[in-house]
Amino acid sequence: MLPALPALRGLLPRGGLARGSVVAVAEFGLLCLALAAAASADGAWCGIAGIPEAGVLAAAALGLDAGRTLLVPEPGPSWPQVVASLLDGCELVLLRPPARTPTSAQVRQRLEATLRRGRGVLLVAGDWPGAQLRLRVASQRWTGLGDGHGRLRACCAQVVADGRGEAAMTRTCWLWLPGEDGGVAVADPADLPFDVLQDPPGAAPALHMVSG
């Protein structure tokens, strides 16, 4: 089990990232970096493949140790081999598979087998059928910006996690990521900077329509 930031533990089935598992996040963003931050701060090496725009500075603010990070911005067509090699050295690999060609089931299975042999965690920014845990952001809102004044201060987001096995139960959590102090904290739904029931900008309206 790789550690996770305290505020994110509520989203993860056993409060951390299970070794040998695949965790998929719908799209690359700060959430992926936050998931990697605690493990890196704890001494794990972190490889980031296929994400040239990864904001290392923001990740470092969340706890990622830049000195223990390897970036492979352009793994090219042989990205499965690159990821397999990275998994040999790094306990956590953050990957965005190329969007233009869907990842074949064979490649996925081969990487999952590599993952199970080692002790790493594969964090995928994108689609990965068969991921043990899937995370996505249902709504997000930045505070601090006005009409021509202010600056971005904090972001309040609702993160939804579901998956297979012990993660099958859907978990939902409001987070400040980052909060006003730059850290990550669980947000109190009663104290959000906008009204949940009236459509917050950036929210999908399905909040009202969830049914069994």
Added chain:
Amino acid sequence: MSARGAAVNTGTPPRVMVVTCPDLRGTDLSAGPDPQTAQRHERVIAAVTGFCPDVEVVEPGVCAFGARGPARYFGGEAALAARITAALADLGVESQVGVADGLFAALLAARDGRTVPPGGTARFLAAQPTGVLAGRDPAGQDLAALLVRLGLRTLADFAALPVRDVASRFGDAGEGAHRLARGLDSRPLATRPPPADLSVAHRFDPPEPRAEPVVFAAKALAGRLHDGLAARGLTCVRVQVKATWADGQESSRRWRHDGLLSATAVADRVRWQLDGWQPAAPGEENTPGGIIALRLVPDLLVRATGQQLALWGETLVSDQVARAAMRVQAMLGHEAVLRPVLGGGRNASDQVTPIPFGEKTEPRLPAGRPWPGRVRGAAPGLVFPAAREAEVTDDAGRAVTVSGRCAVSAAPARLAVRGDPPRRITGWAGPWPLSERWWDPSAARRCARFQLATEDGRAWLAVLQDGRWLVEAGYWLSGLGQSAGLLAGAAAPDVLGDGGRAGGTSGRPPPPRTPAGRVGALGRTALPLLVQLPGRRGHPRRAGRRGGPARDRGARPHRP
């Protein structure tokens, strides 16, 4: 007899003959040799092996062997050198032969194609400039440059220093260089024979006809070899690679390296060897049968003295990580694996310096300075390596501009990042002017920066420079459950330098609507956002009224 005995007693290295082929030198092993060069190389080695069976390849285009026996057989060193040169000339390869005591001196002698008489090596070396100590590795180059700066211009100057002082000042590498300068071998050999069979082998069943899988197996084998040696506190400076073919042929080559041969380096040499060997097999185009076994035999064992780390401020890179990184570097090139170093700077992209793995990690701009004019607050989670082109328009659809006095023409209302559908702006701040490096015309930059929040919950760092809007960074946690294809597809070709980016992404169909059942009960939330929102008429001003200013302490609108 007595002379030879004396030579052995004083530790003088044996006579070594070096053959260099300038045409074949300098080929980059890691880039993968072109098959033609590999074949020529293989033919050269085969020709030299005809004179002396025990040839070791120092680097591509350079091989060495003990000269005493063959020279006596062929009637002297000069006669042997002439015969080898003639044999290689028949192959159409120009070559130079050097003879001296010890490999290092012989390599230098081969540059001029001269023969240093026995016992004359010390004098020959003494006249050489210190720069010859700079090998291919950066540590050697650093050392050589440092010695020149210290005023030690020739190897004689360097060799005159006491060993003890050199060792305490320059460490292990310096001691090795000092031994070379004195005409000795860089490391004393461990004369003990290996106590156990330390070689490793891999069998291919069925025989492997292609080189690639063999090279891949060689990487793993080299890893095992190193593990086995490390467990005994040893390392080797020479590796023998033996490949056995299904028809019984055996290809065996010795590779030497003055540093440690890493797993990747061994794999590179195996590839070189196989590429050269494959077509040389007689018969049809396809080599009969393929390879059935690959064996790595460590040769010339030395004590592992380890690697010296900097005194402070350096993260320890474990062997495992280094091996993984180097394996990726061997696949994609040296610049492909980067380590980020945090530094200072005014732009998000300046504050992180990516440095190729294995190089000295130092930020381009120093941290700890004030850097006035940088954007404060939360750092963006996405920093686009090449700023994405965009259009920012006001309510009436006109492009938003900023005057020389930093007055905005109108409130920005719509952001259209190239490759993405337009987004409505719900909050904005700026312009924050930045005038950088005005004294340097090539690096000067004048721009106005904005932070924009859009209706889908994302926020952007947009820059107006030379009348063009660019998006430099993005602030978001993730997409809102919609297909990741849209943005990932637009951003990825951007950095790959794909010329067809604009056409490819704008002509792309909208992201597929996720079937409701796929993500379970919440699947409906995954409907593309832009399809839903226009009907809901979100208020752009609500962002300011409810969220923004209420939590906005201390920030003032910018008044130029």
